Amino acid sequence: MINILYIISLLSIGVGAQSFYLQKSIQRTYSRKSTTAVTGCLKHIIQENFINPGFLVLACSEEPSAKIFNIRRDLLNFLHKTEKYAVQITNPDDIPIFNNNINVNIEFWSFDPFNFTPTADYFLIILDDYEDFTYIARKIIRSRFWNPQAQFIIILFQLNNTDTDNKRTAERILSCLFKFNVLNVIICIPSMKNVLNTLIYSWQPYDPPNFCGHFNETAENRTIVLNYCENGKVKYVNDLWINKLPLDMQGCSLRILALERQPFVSINKFDPNIEKWLINLLFKKFNFSVEYEIINAFRGERNEKGLWNGALKELSARKGHILLGGIFPDYDVHEDFECSSSYLSDSYTWIVPRAYPSPPWVSLHIIFQNLVWFSAIAGFITCVLTWVFLGHLSKDSNYNRSFGHCFLNTWLCLLGLVAYVRPNKESLRVFFVFLNLYCIIFLTAYQTKLIDMLQNPSFQDQIDTVEKLMQTDLKIGGSEELHDLFYNSTDPFDQLIDKKWITISNMTKAMHDVVVNRNLSVLCSRFELVHLSSVLPELSDSNGHNNYYAFPLNAFSVPLEIIALRGFPFIREISRDLNKYKQLGINAKIRNYFNVLSMRKRSRLVNTSKIEGKFYALSVQHLQGGFFALAVGAFGGLIVLIFELLSTTIYTSRQRQLKGK
Known part of the structure; x- marks a missing residue:
């Protein structure tokens, strides 16, 4: 009896072991077939959608599972055979970008040190689970090849969860990427009902008026099955990366951070606000409701750790969608942010105190250039000698051809007086008539210029070059972002300017120091200078002339640009519209409007202000x-x-x- 039970127990153990190995074999078969189906699906998507050659980044864990390893291997072989893509493989970071909560941390991550890697056109991310994504996302977002406007394919190979759980995971992934302005993304997940089919998830982040694409919005309960693959082929022929930007935002709010800087942006609606006017025109096309937050700060600079201060720190913290206010980005800004096409180019020049007026009597000799005076003296002597010579040839009286008589008569004619003795001979009289014509023309020009100089006296030696400026005791200053130009320069002369530089936060007070206290010179925008001259009475004299001196040559000219976070969805459309505006002459019309408005305001200011007249009487x-x-x-x-x-x-x-x- 014991032997029979022993034999039965052995048989039962053998059948159980065989069932266990059979189950494992079935799982491996399904996993292999599912892997093959997913790989085929990805190849088909790449062939149909990654049409243009470009830079492709493939990301997966450093020690992937066997199925992920097989997918990566097959995809690399496929990409290599196409010979269309430059492929870079990247590994996860050591720190996750956020925890498992769907309310992701949207802190601005500083980028890795700059290198010459181009931005990616395509991203291919292969995941075992959601945790892998948290590490991979931080790595690619902090890399210099990061491009939120690229096309993303994410493969989540989960065979142990339900379709509902996988969909929730897809929602968390989409929500995270949206915080970094990624819209063109699809997530491929094998179907649990049939592992040979692959579900393709996506969503519509902008769905006005209910969903306006704000930073606190997520993909929860908004993810849809866009398409699916059946036996490695996409079932329906449609565009997996359809345009996700609606043409009509139906009054959705767009928050704009703006530096208060005249004449571009001001809190006072009666100021020119030329940049606000242009931006309102841009976003009127999308039917946005624009909200401005005026910031009294400078643009901001990047420190050694890659973190930003100033207004760019506010933009990095997602307190607004874009930043503007007479901003000209430098290389650091272009590395870490997205910038629009240029518009309303501005020029900067040095502003110094105007030299003191010269004594009025100096006008007698400074109205003509030295060459004119030398020419007049030479002409005078020539006329005297010609009179003497013609007098001898015509055999006029001895007195009429004497040197003393000719000298005095020529002098009298030159001063517009009547000659006391006229020549007797006809030939000498002809010369005398034309000599009088020459003297009348010369005297008229002299008197006309003399009257003008008496009403508008000249000035003493004026500081008109940077070299002369550096030889004075004047302080030198400008805005914080302008200081960076001299601080980072290797030119010895720029370093001298850097040593004397003082940061100016209020240009109105600075211009008062330039004109009234005469102890400061500033590097100022010509746009801002024209505006300040139209609102500050101390910058003009009673004739409407400047009480300051602006160097005629520009220190440099810069284009203005709109700054946004990397991947801001509307930046490309904005850039296209800005280019159209330049071609249509809208920028020139804005500039002309501003110049005419400032001229009228300055004329009204001079007429109504109590400025003491100088040199009128x-x-x-x-x-x-x-x-x-x-x-x-x-x-x-x-x-x-x-x-x-x-x-x-x-x-x-x-x-x-x-x-x-």
Whole structure:
């Protein structure tokens, strides 16, 4: 009896072992077939959708399971045979990007140090489970090849969960990627009802007016089966990456962070606000409800750890969708953020105190350039010699051809006076007439310019170059982002400017120091300078002229751009519209509108302000030149008189001596 029971027990053990191995064999078969089906599905999707050659990033865990390893191997072989893609394989990070909660952490992660890797066109991510994604996501998002606008294929090979659980996992993945502006993504998961079929999940992040794409929105209960693969082939022929940006946002709010900087952005609606006007025109096309948050801060700089301060820190914290306000991005901004096409280019120049006016009497000789004065003197001498020469040839009277007579007559004609003795010969009279015409033209030009100079006096030696500026005791300053240009420069002259640099946060007070206190020079935007001149009375004199001096040459010119987080969905459409605006001349019209508006405001400001007029009435200072000329004439006449008396006395005494002999 015991032997029979022993034999039965052995038989039962053998049957159980055989059933166990049979079950394992079936699981391996299903896993292998499912792997083959998923791989075939991915190949078909890549062939039909990754049409253009480009840079493809393949990401999976460092130690994948056997099925993930097989999928990766087959896909790499397939990609290699196509010879269309440059493939880079990346591994997970050591730290997850967030926990398992669907409310993901949207902290701005600093990027890895810059390298020359291009941004990816396609991402292929193979996952065993959701935990793998948390590590892989942090790695690719922090990499320099990160491109939220690329096309994403995520394979979640889960055979142990239900379809409902897998869908929830897909929702968490989509929600996470949306926080980093990823829209073009599909998630491929084998169906639990038939592992040979692969479900393709996606969602519509922008679905106005209920869902406007705000940062707190998720894909929960919004994920749909976009398509599915059957035996390795996509079932329905449709676009897996359909345009997910609606043409009409139906009044959805768009939060814009704006630096308060004249004349681009101001909290006062009566200010020009030329950049706000342009942005409102841009987003009117999408039917957005634009909300501005005015920030009194500078643009922001990146520190050694890759973190940003200033307004860019607010943008990194997702407090707004875009940032604007007369901003010209540098290389650091272009590395970490998305920027639009350029618009409304601006120029910067040095503003220094205007030199003190020259004494009015100086106008007598500074109205003409030195070359004109030398030419007038040479012409005068030539006329005198010509008169003497023609007098001898025409055999005019001895007096009319004497040097002294010709000299005095030419001088009188040049001053617009009547000659006291005219020539007798006709040939000399013809020359005399044309000499008078020359003198009338010269005198008219001189008097016209003299009147203008008396009303608008000249100035003393003006600081008009950076070299002269550095030789003065004036302080040098500008905004924080401008300081970065000199701080990072290797040019010795720029380093000298950096040592004297002071950061200016209020340009209105700075211009007051330039004009009134005369102890500061600033590097200022020409747009902002024109606006300040139209609202600050101390920047203009009674004639509407500047009380400051702006260098005629620009220090540099920069284009303005809109800054957004990487992958902001509307940035490309905005850039296209900005390019159209430039071609249609809208930028030029905005600039002309601003110039005309500022000119009118400045004219009204000068007419209504109580600015003390300067050099309007004739004063003793204006006549100093005339008095000086009178004194020179009196002194010269006295010297000539003394000379004549001496010569006459000597000549008379000699005649008497000769008669006495």
